Amino acid sequence: MKVLVVGGNGQIGSLFLEQVRESTDWDPVAMIRKKEQADKFDQMGVSTVVGDLEWPVEELEKVVQGHDAVVFTAGSGGSTGADKTLLIDLDGAVKMMQAAENQNISRFVMVSALGASSRDRWNADLKPYYVAKHFADDALVRSSLDYTIVRPGRLLNEKGTGRIEVGEEVERASIPRADVASALIEVLRQPGTIGKSFDLISGEQDISKAIEAL
Amino acid sequence: MKVLVVGGNGQIGSLFLEQVRESTDWDPVAMIRKKEQADKFDQMGVSTVVGDLEWPVEELEKVVQGHDAVVFTAGSGGSTGADKTLLIDLDGAVKMMQAAENQNISRFVMVSALGASSRDRWNADLKPYYVAKHFADDALVRSSLDYTIVRPGRLLNEKGTGRIEVGEEVERASIPRADVASALIEVLRQPGTIGKSFDLISGEQDISKAIEAL
Numbered sequence: 001m002k003v004l005v006v007g008g009n010g011q012i013g014s015l016f017l018e019q020v021r022e023s024t025d026w027d028p029v030a031m032i033r034k035k036e037q038a039d040k041f042d043q044m045g046v047s048t049v050v051g052d053l054e055w056p057v058e059e060l061e062k063v064v065q066g067h068d069a070v071v072f073t074a075g076s077g078g079s080t081g082a083d084k085t086l087l088i089d090l091d092g093a094v095k096m097m098q099a100a101e102n103q104n105i106s107r108f109v110m111v112s113a114l115g116a117s118s119r120d121r122w123n124a125d126l127k128p129y130y131v132a133k134h135f136a137d138d139a140l141v142r143s144s145l146d147y148t149i150v151r152p153g154r155l156l157n158e159k160g161t162g163r164i165e166v167g168e169e170v171e172r173a174s175i176p177r178a179d180v181a182s183a184l185i186e187v188l189r190q191p192g193t194i195g196k197s198f199d200l201i202s203g204e205q206d207i208s209k210a211i212e213a214l
Numbered sequence: 215m216k217v218l219v220v221g222g223n224g225q226i227g228s229l230f231l232e233q234v235r236e237s238t239d240w241d242p243v244a245m246i247r248k249k250e251q252a253d254k255f256d257q258m259g260v261s262t263v264v265g266d267l268e269w270p271v272e273e274l275e276k277v278v279q280g281h282d283a284v285v286f287t288a289g290s291g292g293s294t295g296a297d298k299t300l301l302i303d304l305d306g307a308v309k310m311m312q313a314a315e316n317q318n319i320s321r322f323v324m325v326s327a328l329g330a331s332s333r334d335r336w337n338a339d340l341k342p343y344y345v346a347k348h349f350a351d352d353a354l355v356r357s358s359l360d361y362t363i364v365r366p367g368r369l370l371n372e373k374g375t376g377r378i379e380v381g382e383e384v385e386r387a388s389i390p391r392a393d394v395a396s397a398l399i400e401v402l403r404q405p406g407t408i409g410k411s412f413d414l415i416s417g418e419q420d421i422s423k424a425i426e427a428l
Contacts, residue, residue, distance in 0.1 A: 056333065056334065057333070081295065081296055081297075082295055082296035082297035082299065082300055082342070083295075083296035083299075083341075083342040084342075085296065085297075085300065086296055086299065086300060086341075086342040086345040086346060087341060087342055087345060090345055090349065091333075091345040091348075091349075095333075119270065119271070119305075119309075120270065127297075127300075127301060128296070128297040128298075128300040128301055131300040131301060131304055131305040132300060134305075135304065135305075135349050142356075
């Protein structure tokens with residue numbers, strides 16, 4: 001399986017790529033904005049493709065072409081303004097969905113945010129970000145893609161525990177990024193996750209079993 | 215006809231309210247954020263209702279209740295950041311649509327922006343704003359509302375000319391806000407505009423006839 005990781009240079013993206021190399025026989029490809037970012041991935045044995053979410057859909061089609069699945073874990077991040085949230089987290093995500101649809105790449109896994117699905121659960125301090133994630137997720141559900149939407153809680157840089165809790169609506173809690181990465185691999189392994197959206201936090205259940213029980 | 219004007223305190227909103235008072239027997243109501251803003255409207259003979267697009271849908275339902283139509287001409291404006299663009303121009307607009315749907319108020323007229331419908335026509339300097347308008351318009355088209363989407367070009371504070379050009383895609387040009395206000399009245403007068411979206415600039419045609427020919 002050739003998996004394009006949009007946001008491969010981000011923290012979850014990098015952990016996901018490492019784990020894919022360690023524990024699967026898939027062929028992961030990191031989308032990077034500049035050729036200069038390729039070194040890190042070359043050393044990991046991960047291929048790269050240059051692409052920018054501010055490009056038009058037609059250009060993104062060339063990037064996505066030939067892959068079997070897209071994992072979208074890009075984010076404009078906390079250091080840029082809400083203008084980039086609109087351009088990247090919302091419009092960039094939707095353009096990538098359209099590019100995948102146009103290239104008949106059906107599998108699309110989105111990393112969203114806990115509670116993004118309902119307005120009354122949006123984090124008050126991050127509301128503009130939640131608006132963008134909410135409308136991007138909404139577009140994915142309406143698309144023709146075989147989607148899964150993963151909504152992790154507050155992200156930690158701790159070591160993964162291998163234990164999670166998933167559900168339509170779980171309480172606000174945290175999760176190590178490494179466990180989010182492992183959950184994404186399980187999502188891609190289990191076709192039963194197609195058409196599903198879920199909150200994800202640290203918990204008691206084995207990752208594979210928790211995802212299977214969704 | 216009881217028309218709720220969301221953004222009644224804005225420039226197009228105020229011109230629209232004046233013209234409605236002068237040339238129709240409708241009962242226009244301005245949505246204002248604070249009671250203190252009511253004076254200006256009292257003097258115009260326009261009723262007011264307090265409402266804020268950052269409120270939840272349930273609260274906006276109480277505001278919209280009892281009206282026959284909504285004209286949405288609110289905008290977070292150039293002086294606030296893109297965080298407000300996400301909260302007001304996108305999510306605020308969509309919440310107002312949902313409030314109208316829930317209260318069975320079917321008529322909804324949206325003031326959008328020229329070219330908002332296709333990415334390759336977005337103004338490069340205002341892209342984040344266009345993302346918000348695009349996704350709000352898209353939500354309106356998908357709603358159950360009797361919508362019309364009016365996409366004016368660059369807005370001028372000149373006197374209205376009474377002459378416009380409308381179309382699915384017209385060249386980038388300007389239009390006095392007073393003519394946009396007149397066009398909105400014609401849209402509400404003509405049920406044939408339901409389900410239509412159009413660009414709007416200054417032109418050669420009489421406003422009423424141009425809208426009728428859509």
